Structures are given as structure tokens and as C-alpha cells.
Amino acid sequence: MRYLFSNWNKISSKIRKSRRVCLFFDYDGTLTPIVSRPELARISPRVKNLIRKLRKNPKFIIAIISGRSLKNVKNMVGVKGLIYAGNHGLEIEEIGREILKPKGASTKNLLNKIELHLKKELRHIKGVIVEDKGCTLSIHFRLVSSRKKGLVKKIFARIVKPYVISKKIRISAGKMVLEVRPGIDWDKGKAVQYLLGRHKKALPVYLGDDVTDRDAFRAIKRRGVSIFVGRPKKAIKADYFLKSPREVERFIKILSA
Ligand SMILES: [Mg+2]
Incomplete structure (x- = not known):
């Protein structure tokens, strides 16, 4: 570069x-x-x-x-x-x-379900923001204390795993954010x-x-x-x-x- x-x-x-x-x-x-x-x-x-x-x-x-x-x-x-x-x-x-x-960009029901699950499991961690963006979800953790950041990732990974395996969703990560996307390419x-x-x-x-x-x-x-x-x-x-x-x-x- x-x-x-x-x-x-x-x-x-x-x-x-x-x-x-x-x-x-x-x-x-x-x-x-x-x-x-x-x-x-x-x-x-x-x-x-x-x-x-x-x-x-x-x-x-x-x-x-x-x-x-x-x-x-x-x-x-x-x-x-x-x-x-x-x-x-x-x-x-x-x-x-x-x-x-x-096609396949809308997986609203599934995303809603995952969103609720994430919110429930992450609610005890201060600073997590679970954002519904319509066809994707973002889990922001910039405001989470540094010793809890790993825990956020761990809980996230556990919740999304079955859906990732069945290819219903894809996940990605950016700067202090984890994302859930529809399973399409x-x-x-x-x-x-x-x-x-x-x-x-x-x-x-x-x-x-x-x-x-x-x-x-x-x-x-x-x-x-x-x-x-x-x-x-x-x-x-x-x-x-x-x-x-x-x-x-x-x-x-x-x-x-
Ligand atoms: Mg950017």
C-alpha cells in the first residue's frame, strides 16, 4: 500500500x-x-x-x-x-x-428472534448496543469495559452458532461491532x-x-x-x-x- x-x-x-x-x-x-x-x-x-x-x-x-x-x-x-x-x-x-x-435479503422474523436472544443474554453487560438495522443487526461494544469485551464476543458466538452452521445467517465483524446478516452471498x-x-x-x-x-x-x-x-x-x-x-x-x- x-x-x-x-x-x-x-x-x-x-x-x-x-x-x-x-x-x-x-x-x-x-x-x-x-x-x-x-x-x-x-x-x-x-x-x-x-x-x-x-x-x-x-x-x-x-x-x-x-x-x-x-x-x-x-x-x-x-x-x-x-x-x-x-x-x-x-x-x-x-x-x-x-x-x-x-433475493433473500429479508429474514426479519429470524433476525427479530436473534435480536431478542442477544438482548437478553447481553443485558447484564454495560455499554452493549444491539441495533436493528432492518435486514441486519449490529452489536456495538465500543462502550463496554475492556475486560468485558471478550465476553460479549463469546456470548455472541454462542447464540449465532446454530444459525451460522445452517447457513441461515452470516456474521461479520468491524471496528468494535459484530454483525448478523442474512445467509446470502x-x-x-x-x-x-x-x-x-x-x-x-x-x-x-x-x-x-x-x-x-x-x-x-x-x-x-x-x-x-x-x-x-x-x-x-x-x-x-x-x-x-x-x-x-x-x-x-x-x-x-x-x-x-
Ligand atoms: Mg467504515
């Missing part, structure tokens, strides 16, 4: 030469800093305005791809005319219209591929900070530019990195100038 701004000439000429560029942004940790509670991760008015400005240039197609629910991430970003993908791409909207809900990478199928000639550029973004990095390998946000890690393979959401802001600013 190389530092994006040290290779800026190369990237900027690639972007300049492309007639259309599909810019994919993860939300938490990419457009906003990571904070203690998900509802506090607010996008700054500056970043919002820069995205609005960028959106006016027909060269750029802008997509926000988040683990949050579609409704939630749309509210958080609050810019019209973008592509929004919620729940890691299980719900996708383009310019306000639903364009995709993959769908992730941010699949969502990116699907969207690129609708914008075949566009150069894809994907920015994300977490392990769930790896699927998307893989999906655009060789065709596009993948940018990891944070200190480079061995486990994550991207073309470039930016150190923080502040640097993502700088990147958007340069593109929108």
Missing part, C-alpha cells in the same frame, strides 16, 4: 483521463471519524458541501456504501442525487429510487460489482476504513483505485492509503476544485 498523496500525479492523471469516475465512499471512519456511539458520527458541513460540489460535475458518480441501514445513512449524509447502499449493499437506491434488493464487493455493471465505462475509486471494505477493494482490483483509510495493515490489500477522514476531505476538495 502506498501513500496516496505521494503518488498524486499518477492518480490525478488517471482520474483526469477518465470520462466518468465512480467514487465509492464508506461512511463511518471514512467520511467521519470513528466515535463512541453510532448516532454521534456526524458528517461535517464542510465535507457535505464538498460532496455537493463534486456531485455537480457530471464526470463523477458518487456512491455511499455503508453497513448502516439505507434510511440511516441517507439521513446522515443528507445529500440528494447520490447512490446510497445500506446494510453493506443489501439495499441500494440510485437518485432516490430503489434499484436493488437481492452478498457484501460490499458484490454491491460495487452490481453498480459498476450499470456504469460500465466508469473508473471505480473506492475509499473505506474497515475489514468489510476488503470485499470492495477486491471487486475493483486491476480496474480501479482502492484507497484504505487509516494506517496500512498487512491484512488489508488496497492500492493506496490515506491516514484519516481529514485526508479524505482533502482528497474530495482537490477533486471538486
